[in-house]
Amino acid sequence: MNELSLHILDICQNSIKANADLIEIIITEDTINNIYKIDIIDNGSGMDKKTLSEVADPFFTTRATRNVGLGISLFKMAAEMTDGSLEITSTINEGTKVSTIFQYNHIDRAPLGDIEDTLTILILNENMIDIYYKHIYNNKIYIFDTKEIRKILDGIPFTNYDVIMWIKNNIKEGIINIHKEESI
Numbered sequence: 001m002n003e004l005s006l007h008i009l010d011i012c013q014n015s016i017k018a019n020a021d022l023i024e025i026i027i028t029e030d031t032i033n034n035i036y037k038i039d040i041i042d043n044g045s046g047m048d049k050k051t052l053s054e055v056a057d058p059f060f061t062t063r064a065t066r067n068v069g070l071g072i073s074l075f076k077m078a079a080e081m082t083d084g085s086l087e088i089t090s091t092i093n094e095g096t097k098v099s100t101i102f103q104y105n106h107i108d109r110a111p112l113g114d115i116e117d118t119l120t121i122l123i124l125n126e127n128m129i130d131i132y133y134k135h136i137y138n139n140k141i142y143i144f145d146t147k148e149i150r151k152i153l154d155g156i157p158f159t160n161y162d163v164i165m166w167i168k169n170n171i172k173e174g175i176i177n178i179h180k181e182e183s184i
């Protein structure tokens with residue numbers, strides 16, 4: 001996986017499996033301190049201490065179909081390739097936080113990729129989870145919040161084609177805008 005958005009999708013799928021109904025994704029780009037940080041926080045079932053201690057091990061999974069869990073290990077590897085790190089904290093019945101730090105300008109730091117596609121896939125999930133996406137680029141912030149959008153849509157479903165297209169464009173443009181250099 002050489003796009004961070006694909007890792008994010010994978011980590012969020014764990015949250016969906018854990019029955020979360022809210023996932024917060026926070027991306028912090030701090031070019032001054034050379035940090036690219038991704039936090040994924042859910043309010044799902046959480047993990048007990050034993051599971052938590054085993055989770056970053058590529059041979060651990062609670063899946064029954066195969067006995068190798070890869071999602072978290074791959075994300076951890078991607079971070080470590082840039083001299084970064086991954087940390088998980090989790091509380092049973094409260095939720096889980098996966099926090100990953102990359103070195104911003106490291107040659108092996110993957111690009112974000114199509115985050116608007118990842119977010120749309122999550123929004124269209126049958127469980128109707130809420131997504132709160134916050135993207136910070138130095139002092140500029142873009143926020144996408146399904147709770148707010150739901151209010152504006154006033155009953156029009158997220159599955160509506162025009163709604164999907166609007167959402168994708170809004171995210172894409174929002175992220176482009178926070179990366180624009182201020183013109184004097």
Ligand SMILES: Nc1ncnc2c1ncn2[C@@H]1O[C@H](COP(=O)(O)OP(=O)(O)OP(=O)(O)O)[C@@H](O)[C@H]1O
Nearest residue numbers: 014015018046055061062063069070071072073096
């Ligand atoms: N957000 C979460 N909430 C609760 N449990 C989690 C969460 N994320 C991971 N886990 C636990 O950690 C295990 C390992 O997760 P990981 O994503 O690495 O592998 P997997 O989901 O089992 O398999 P894969 O991601 O390869 O499909 C999961 O099986 C699950 O038990």
Ligand SMILES: [Mg+2]
Nearest residue numbers: 010014071072
């Ligand atoms: Mg997984």
